[in-house]
Amino acid sequence: MGRAIRFRGVKATPKTLEKDLLAKAGRLASDPSLLIPKCEQQCRRCGYDKLLKKMEKVAQYKDDAETLQNLATRGDQLVRAYAATISLAASGKIPFLTSKKIPWGDVSFAVRGKVEAEYLIGVQYFDDPDLRLLAHFQDAKDNDLHIYSSPESLYCSSDGPNVPASYSKEMLATSPYDLKADNSCGHPEAVIGLMVHWRSAKINLFICQECADEVNLLHHLLSRIAAREPWDDFDIDVRYSPRCVADCGACRMKEKFAMSQGLKEAYEKGQLSDVMLLSRYIQEREAHLRRSGGELYISGDECFGRNKEAFLARLKGSEAELIALSGVIRNKPMPIISVNDQAGRIITDLWPQLKEELLAMVADPDIVKSVLANPGNLTPPQLVIEARRQQLSRSVISRLPDYAIKGPIGTIADDLARTFKTEGKAAMVRQLDRNRPRETRLKAVAYGFLVAVGEADSRNWQYTKEEIDFGKYLGEFAQTMLAAEGNDYDQALINLLAASGANEDLKRKL
Ligand SMILES: [Zn+2]
Ligand SMILES: [Zn+2]
Ligand SMILES: [Zn+2]
Numbered sequence: 001m002g003r004a005i006r007f008r009g010v011k012a013t014p015k016t017l018e019k020d021l022l023a024k025a026g027r028l029a030s031d032p033s034l035l036i037p038k039c040e041q042q043c044r045r046c047g048y049d050k051l052l053k054k055m056e057k058v059a060q061y062k063d064d065a066e067t068l069q070n071l072a073t074r075g076d077q078l079v080r081a082y083a084a085t086i087s088l089a090a091s092g093k094i095p096f097l098t099s100k101k102i103p104w105g106d107v108s109f110a111v112r113g114k115v116e117a118e119y120l121i122g123v124q125y126f127d128d129p130d131l132r133l134l135a136h137f138q139d140a141k142d143n144d145l146h147i148y149s150s151p152e153s154l155y156c157s158s159d160g161p162n163v164p165a166s167y168s169k170e171m172l173a174t175s176p177y178d179l180k181a182d183n184s185c186g187h188p189e190a191v192i193g194l195m196v197h198w199r200s201a202k203i204n205l206f207i208c209q210e211c212a213d214e215v216n217l218l219h220h221l222l223s224r225i226a227a228r229e230p231w232d233d234f235d236i237d238v239r240y241s242p243r244c245v246a247d248c249g250a251c252r253m254k255e256k257f258a259m260s261q262g263l264k265e266a267y268e269k270g271q272l273s274d275v276m277l278l279s280r281y282i283q284e285r286e287a288h289l290r291r292s293g294g295e296l297y298i299s300g301d302e303c304f305g306r307n308k309e310a311f312l313a314r315l316k317g318s319e320a321e322l323i324a325l326s327g328v329i330r331n332k333p334m335p336i337i338s339v340n341d342q343a344g345r346i347i348t349d350l351w352p353q354l355k356e357e358l359l360a361m362v363a364d365p366d367i368v369k370s371v372l373a374n375p376g377n378l379t380p381p382q383l384v385i386e387a388r389r390q391q392l393s394r395s396v397i398s399r400l401p402d403y404a405i406k407g408p409i410g411t412i413a414d415d416l417a418r419t420f421k422t423e424g425k426a427a428m429v430r431q432l433d434r435n436r437p438r439e440t441r442l443k444a445v446a447y448g449f450l451v452a453v454g455e456a457d458s459r460n461w462q463y464t465k466e467e468i469d470f471g472k473y474l475g476e477f478a479q480t481m482l483a484a485e486g487n488d489y490d491q492a493l494i495n496l497l498a499a500s501g502a503n504e505d506l507k508r509k510l
Pocket of ligand 3: 243244252
């Protein structure tokens, strides 16, 4: 909790809030023990007994607002906050409130005496399981206490962490995961997952990789503990134990592996979600294997040892992704740990180190260069697919004749055939839908291409009977063009022009 207090202005007190605060101040005036944590055992180190005695003395002035406000200017902060708060009840009104931004949102409270805001808020909201901790963070730090706040009470342990059952029960019940009776997500056998051992509660939690979410489970569990290091009661670890489906020998996944201290601390301090912890752990583990050399292939819950072909056969993805990835993997022995069988995901993991190699498997160097120079918003797998598309269209086009002269029918037929060959049927149909010719003979040719790819019937309404009949006749000429390359393509185009009755020039580039 930062010391810096930023007041967000002073406001007139809403009536209900005033009534509420006065009622709470009245309760505190007659019972200061409401502020005191229950000590789990006989506490040697906590000073709550002494503080309670001081508060009981303060309570003797519970009808004397002036004296109380005076008492709120010296001594222990908690006692000051107590005096300040019960002085509200003594004066019977709270015309103005101050508000302060804290991690739970804006909170309004009354300022009296000379008291740190955290203490005033913690005391004035002593019935709120989150806010009341504000009055105890400092003492917990100074005296190395563990203070637990559960809805019904506050507990203190001065002898290291010692969680009361009501606290752990509440925290498990309000966990961001729907925990089953065994305190797991319901998949206690899962190969990958987060393990949390809560020592003093004697509880083991397990959240599998599939169920893990963008939350920090540990942070939830300790969110109502005030202590120097509230995570000091928890052991955090990751289970990663794939089944060996190939002959691994002494499988390296059976070795002990501890996550780095930095990773652990980042998680403990709430800087990482459960999902991020798991993926960083896997990265660390993979990096560790990579440093020590050798091969190891893991996909999801299966370990293929060094059997890269079995591993590759398991991967799923587009043709381009599979070509790129298997090419790189066959060229370069390396450990690969993937939490699933998606080639795209592995490509994404390998991208920072191996993007040139991956792209080189599917495209010429100049295409690789231009794709890397202008990646746009494409993800690594999309870039691989794009590079392959460019490569394919280049090689298709290189097998087609170029024309120096062609007329309108030659142009539409050649354009449609090229689009079909480089980008597929859907792209060709789109091109026609966007740019439908008007002249009857051209329309008949267009219809012929639709017939050739089996997309004509749904568009009949766009054509006259004459165009449809003519187009059906041209369909097989179009089909021959779509299948042809080189000189055959040239001949197919000449035949189509003749069949359409076109009287136009066609001349190949030399
Ligand atoms: Zn105690
Ligand atoms: Zn699960
Ligand atoms: Zn293995």
